[in-house]
Amino acid sequence: MDDSRRDVAAFYASCKEAADYILDEVSRGAEILVAGHNDADGLSSIGVVAGGLLDIGAKFIARSVFRLEEFIEVMGEHNGRMIILVDMGGGSIGELKSIFGEAKLVIIDHHQPDQTSVGERWKHVNPHLFGIDGESEVSAAGVAYFVMRNIVPNPQRYAPLAVVGSLGDLQDKGEKRRLVGLNEEIVSDAVNGSQLRVREDFILYGRESKPIHQALASTQSPYLPGLSGDEAACLSLLIEAGIEVRDGDKWRTIADLSEEEKSKLYNAIVSYLVKNNQPTEPVRDLIGTVYELVNESASSGLRDAREYSQLLNACGKTNNSWLGVAVAMGYRGWVLKEAQRVVEQYRAMLKKSLDFASKNLEQMYHIVVLRVGPEIDVRQVSSVASILSSSKLIPADKPLIVLGQEGGIVKVSARASPKLVSLGVNLGVVMREAASKFSGRGGGHRIAAGAEIPAERLTLFLLEVDRLIGEALSQVKTQITLDDES
Ligand SMILES: [Mn+2]
Known part of the structure; x- marks a missing residue:
């Protein structure tokens, strides 16, 4: 991450701008739709936003979705209502524009954003836009907290929830599994508000x-x-x-x-x-x-x-x-x-899933693949991937790709070890590139990413992922060889 662009003050200003935009809508008495991802960070984020809206007497509907497509299905008929999208959307602005172009939309996200500008009617609050690493130092719940603290009377109440979201997204990567960066700011707000205690144990x-x-x-x-x-x-x-x-x-x-x-x-x-x-x-x-x-x-x-x-x-x-x-x-x-x-x-x-996985891993050249059958709910694919990747079943030099099928769509969840990331592997980019080649959609973080692929393109997709990972790793090897020669 390019730290020279880091501008925390500007990030807070953009949080305030989004807050004002929301408050404007609230004061018109309009009903707001809040939607987010159904993981721990997503639900924490919805909790912060919806809880805050409740506190100030706003009308709202909150719901979580499994993936962006589901969101588009359920929110397609927004009837002109403002939509607050949390923990998703930042990487799909182009696509959202084609569907929700007429709606008022606030995106509160910490995933790597795509390059499309949101224009005037939309607000996109995202630490990456200010040189702040959303992967390691703030979750969507944290961003939601920084937005809502401009609006709610007792914001400290929501600081612990932002901590919950960050831990849910495994951001405790500091020494002794501490939260770092902007998360520390949230932790100290929570501690000062007598909401949280921090200790080693x-x-x-x-x-x-x-x-x-x-x-x-x-x-x-x-x-x-x-x-x-x-x-x-x-x-x-x-x-x-x-x-x-x-x-x-x-x-x-x-x-x-x-x-x-x-x-x-x-x-x-x-x-x-x-x-x-x-x-x-x-x-x-x-x-x-x-x-x-x-x-x-x-x-x-x-x-x-x-x-x-x-x-x-x-x-x-x-x-x-x-x-x-x-x-x-x-x-x-x-x-x-x-x-x-x-x-x-x-x-x-x-x-049960872990027991299954330990017997059913498939090795490709550069990746390890696990296909889960009907014994595992497709909604658990990303949890299985996270837990498996931290177990010793997966070699540290191969990313894990977990696949679960729902109808004609395969849900892909990918995890890399910190070692692979340090070697230059970026799963977010790999998932996005490979998925886009095979009529799917993908993206995410360097260490954890996902994709959705039409089932009939799966084999080609896997071969492409395997190739892209191999390519990334061979670049590292070339680099090392060149360094050795100089
Ligand atoms: Mn998140």
């Missing part, structure tokens, strides 16, 4: 809500061979390490452990992996920066911001987006109970 799923062995077994990122998914193995590890798993008739949680017990646990995991000839690097990722929503209860599954994002993601990927949006907007009670049930079922299904 074990990053395990269910840190405050599950028995320790279950928390350990439920953690899929990082993936710990032999422990992830195996509660019995985890329980016996704890007992051998001399860690009390119960306090009377109550199971203890990670949060109940003393510092000494935590280091015992850490060492026990390391020795387990060493004993089983597994790499120990992933263990380092178990310790990191924990973001706690201090106003949520420990048993809610919303107190740990990473867990919160997984709950939203589970809702989105199982056709329960409305539950996620409602939770993000602040509804609790039975709505939350329902969402908790959804996340448990979803996690069980993911475990």
Whole structure:
């Protein structure tokens, strides 16, 4: 990223401009459509925008969509209403223009934008337009927060949700899994507003809500061979390490452990992996920066911001987006109970998917391909891709391409290792180029991208992706050879 263009003040000014545009529409009493992607960041973004609109008494309809085409279908009849599109659209402005040219549209996104200008009637708020890296330092929920804080009376309330969105998009790439860049700004707003606490601890799923062995077994990122998914193995590890798993008739949680017990646990995991000839690097990722929503209860599954994002993601990927949006907007009670049930079922299904994947990977020259059949919901393809890519099943020198078919369309989800990105692989560009050659649509980030392809063009598409990745990597090799010679 070209940092010389970095202009945070101008980015904030563009957030303010979009906010004024929205406020104008609100003051006319007009109903606004809010739509976004159905992943954790998308639902957080909808939560920030819709929650903010509710706060100021605006009329709105909120909904999430699986992909842009679905959005176009449902929003095609906007009847002149303003549309606020979150976490999508920035890379498809040309296409949106041909359909929504007459509508008032606000795009709140952090994906790499296409080159089409939005013109006068539309606002496109996107950090990339100001030399700020939307891939690593701000999510769509973060951008939504920077927009809505100009409008809502108590914006700090929405800062934790922006943190949830950023963690959902795996932006915790700083030292000790810290959020960096503009995200830090949001974190400090949330901390100052007594909404959030930041500290270093074990990053395990269910840190405050599950028995320790279950928390350990439920953690899929990082993936710990032999422990992830195996509660019995985890329980016996704890007992051998001399860690009390119960306090009377109550199971203890990670949060109940003393510092000494935590280091015992850490060492026990390391020795387990060493004993089983597994790499120990992933263990380092178990310790990191924990973001706690201090106003949520420990048993809610919303107190740990990473867990919160997984709950939203589970809702989105199982056709329960409305539950996620409602939770993000602040509804609790039975709505939350329902969402908790959804996340448990979803996690069980993911475990099944991982077992399936471990037996069905196909190797091409430069990529690894997984075709999921009817046993996996096509809506889970991107989650499967994310979880798999952080597991040790995928070699670090090949991108993972996961395919799921729905009707005549194949949904493609691609993930690269940080190593591949550092070698110059840009999956967003590869997906866009390869998809456009075969009547599809693609794009995204360097490390994570996606595409939709007509099923009958799939084989050609895969060959093209394989070729493009090989080409990118051979350029690196040439570069290295030339450097060696000089
Ligand atoms: Mn996002």
